[in-house]
Amino acid sequence: VTSTAVHRSAGPPPPEPPRLRALPDTAPTDAELVARSLDVPAEFAALFDRHATSVHRYLGRRVGELADDLLSETFLVAFRRRASYRPDHLEVRPWLLGIATNVVRGHERSERRRYRALAREAGRPPEHGDDPADSGDRLAAQALRGPLAAALAGLKPRDRDALLLLAWGQLGYGEIATVLDVPVGTVRSRLNRARRQTRAALGGVSPFDPASEEDDR
Amino acid sequence: MNDLSLLRDAGPEAAPLSAAARSAARAALLAEIEGASMRPASRRAVRIGRTAALRVGVAAVTAAAAWAAAVVVTGSEAPDGTGGEPGGLTLVAVDEITFPLSLDPAPAGMTPSFTGSAGDPEAVAGYSTPDGLGFAIYVSPTEIPRGDDPNLTDSGTVAVAGVEARYGAGTTPEICTIADVCFADLPFAELVWERAPGQWIRLTGDGAHGDVAALVAVGESLVDRPQPINLQVGLAPAGWSVVDWHESSGAIGVASDEDPSQVLSVQCMPDPPPGTRLVDSSVEDRIASVTPIDPVVPTTVGGQPAQVVHASDYMDTETRFWLAAWELPDGTLCTVHAPEEFTRADVLAIAEGVTYSP
Numbered sequence: 181v182t183s184t185a186v187h188r189s190a191g192p193p194p195p196e197p198p199r200l201r202a203l204p205d206t207a208p209t210d211a212e213l214v215a216r217s218l219d220v221p222a223e224f225a226a227l228f229d230r231h232a233t234s235v236h237r238y239l240g241r242r243v244g245e246l247a248d249d250l251l252s253e254t255f256l257v258a259f260r261r262r263a264s265y266r267p268d269h270l271e272v273r274p275w276l277l278g279i280a281t282n283v284v285r286g287h288e289r290s291e292r293r294r295y296r297a298l299a300r301e302a303g304r305p306p307e308h309g310d311d312p313a314d315s316g317d318r319l320a321a322q323a324l325r326g327p328l329a330a331a332l333a334g335l336k337p338r339d340r341d342a343l344l345l346l347a348w349g350q351l352g353y354g355e356i357a358t359v360l361d362v363p364v365g366t367v368r369s370r371l372n373r374a375r376r377q378t379r380a381a382l383g384g385v386s387p388f389d390p391a392s393e394e395d396d397r
Numbered sequence: 398m399n400d401l402s403l404l405r406d407a408g409p410e411a412a413p414l415s416a417a418a419r420s421a422a423r424a425a426l427l428a429e430i431e432g433a434s435m436r437p438a439s440r441r442a443v444r445i446g447r448t449a450a451l452r453v454g455v456a457a458v459t460a461a462a463a464w465a466a467a468v469v470v471t472g473s474e475a476p477d478g479t480g481g482e483p484g485g486l487t488l489v490a491v492d493e494i495t496f497p498l499s500l501d502p503a504p505a506g507m508t509p510s511f512t513g514s515a516g517d518p519e520a521v522a523g524y525s526t527p528d529g530l531g532f533a534i535y536v537s538p539t540e541i542p543r544g545d546d547p548n549l550t551d552s553g554t555v556a557v558a559g560v561e562a563r564y565g566a567g568t569t570p571e572i573c574t575i576a577d578v579c580f581a582d583l584p585f586a587e588l589v590w591e592r593a594p595g596q597w598i599r600l601t602g603d604g605a606h607g608d609v610a611a612l613v614a615v616g617e618s619l620v621d622r623p624q625p626i627n628l629q630v631g632l633a634p635a636g637w638s639v640v641d642w643h644e645s646s647g648a649i650g651v652a653s654d655e656d657p658s659q660v661l662s663v664q665c666m667p668d669p670p671p672g673t674r675l676v677d678s679s680v681e682d683r684i685a686s687v688t689p690i691d692p693v694v695p696t697t698v699g700g701q702p703a704q705v706v707h708a709s710d711y712m713d714t715e716t717r718f719w720l721a722a723w724e725l726p727d728g729t730l731c732t733v734h735a736p737e738e739f740t741r742a743d744v745l746a747i748a749e750g751v752t753y754s755p
Contacts, residue, residue, distance in 0.1 A: 221430045222430055224426070228422070228426050232419060232423070236418075240410075240411025240414075241409050242409075247411060247414075248414075248415070248422070248514075248641070249643055251414070251418065252421065252422035252425045255426045256425060256426060260429070324403060325408075325409075328403060328404065328407055329408075332409075343404070347405055375400050378400050379400055382403075
């Protein structure tokens with residue numbers, strides 16, 4: 181079963197993304213760079229320049245300092261597998277984040293250990309007194325860092341992948357389905373489970389506004 | 398605020414991508430690109446699917462490591478006088494980068510690999526077989542939590558050289574190594590114990606080393622004998638420090654203490670696992686991957702044919718640098734990538750100081 185087949189089986193096809201073609205003398209699009217790199221591999225380096233910071237930030241939020249090495253691995257895998265990239269199904273950035281997610285999966289133990297360490301650290305009293313200038317939202321967010329990290333540690337890895345691709349990668353449901361190679365319905369169920377568990381783990385301390393949930397897609 | 402906003406605002410943050418890490422990752426990619434540059438990629442579709450959970454094998458140790466407090470550029474001026482070149486930098490000796498422990502006997506048929514960064518309290522070494530399996534050793538001055546893998550099926554305590562260690566073991570349903578070899582139902586195991594006061598060890602292994610008894614044997618072969626990492630930078634400018642080393646990428650980053658964005662990268666890429674690179678790269682390929690500002694200069698490094706060029710990035714002509722490339726006798730391609738402010742003699746002197754002994 182190819183990722184394409186799975187995606188199609190999940191329901192009506194998503195709207196066709198706009199297919200942009202670079203005008204003469206303008207920078208090539210990401211998709212064009214991937215295509216060119218099949219014949220001129222050096223073209224691929226520009227994708228690193230464009231996306232390294234974004235991919236590293238996603239990796240860093242998940243695995244901390246491991247991100248430095250996993251950034252390298254992500255782009256090596258992407259380069260080796262560039263022939264499989266399908267521009268009509270996915271933009272390059274989500275494709276790279278999907279590869280990064282797969283790379284992180286091999287370090288699931290480290291990722292969970294990091295979340296647990298952050299949860300413990302957040303439980304300690306702050307080194308400095310409260311700054312009156314801190315906003316209420318900021319203080320509330322600060323108070324939630326520990327429980328939030330603990331909640332992430334408690335999620336099933338595949339649920340966490342879907343949740344963090346949505347929250348940190350800012351991918352849509354269809355993009356998540358494509359990069360994880362699962363039907364969109366599976367993405368929905370994973371996200372529902374992950375978000376329900378996260379809210380439950382945060383208990384009464386979370387300033388949630390459930391009405392905004394549907395806007396996140 | 399909903400849970401997604403909360404994750405974005407209050408979730409774990411990422412450290413910014415450092416110039417050294419960016420440089421190392423880019424250099425690794427460029428090395429891979431060089432290898433493919435002589436032949437177009439296969440257009441055969443390769444599915445990225447559920448089984449493509451590519452894992453960096455234990456050889457490509459990825460947790461930051463450092464026994465690096467001593468890895469600073471503090472030595473005397475280069476004995477060959479290169480530091481005295483008019484307009485050049487003062488080059489000084491770089492302390493050897495080491496991992497604090499060795500294995501005695503050394504595991505047969507396994508390749509060690511070390512990764513670390515200055516200032517990090519952990520040191521990590523990985524030993525792997527060609528398929529990417531093996532074991533990793535984490536050393537830390539503080540207790541290292543044992544992993545909580547959901548596939549864990551067994552845990553308890555066991556003695557390692559007479560010291561109680563906590564162990565865990567299980568089976569990973571599907572996994573692929575850095576060598577791009579995939580396995581199903583692969584056993585894994587880990588041990589955590591305080592080997593000496595203030596020296597905690599965490600051992601993790603997969604495959605043949607995904608067994609508690611096998612890891613105990615590894616643990617009992619650890620000896621207090623620092624071992625140099627494979628790649629070493631012998632010379633660097635005064636006032637610069639080694640900031641990190643990533644032997645999975647074959648790279649060491651050296652940065653200016655005053656301006657850490659000024660980075661000198663040294664890289665020696667070992668032979669890749671079979672099938673992961675399309676063709677071998679060469680000195681000529683590497684030099685041809687950049688845009689020369691001045692003519693390429695043929696020279697020698699360590700008695701081997703080499704080339705050095707003052708060049709710019711092919712995508713960003715404002716980024717100018719020196720690039721020296723040469724091959725070691727075993728065919729390993731090494732490069733020195735240095736800021737434009739260096740002289741050609743500086744770059745070649747630094748290249749002469751590079752050693753690689755996998």
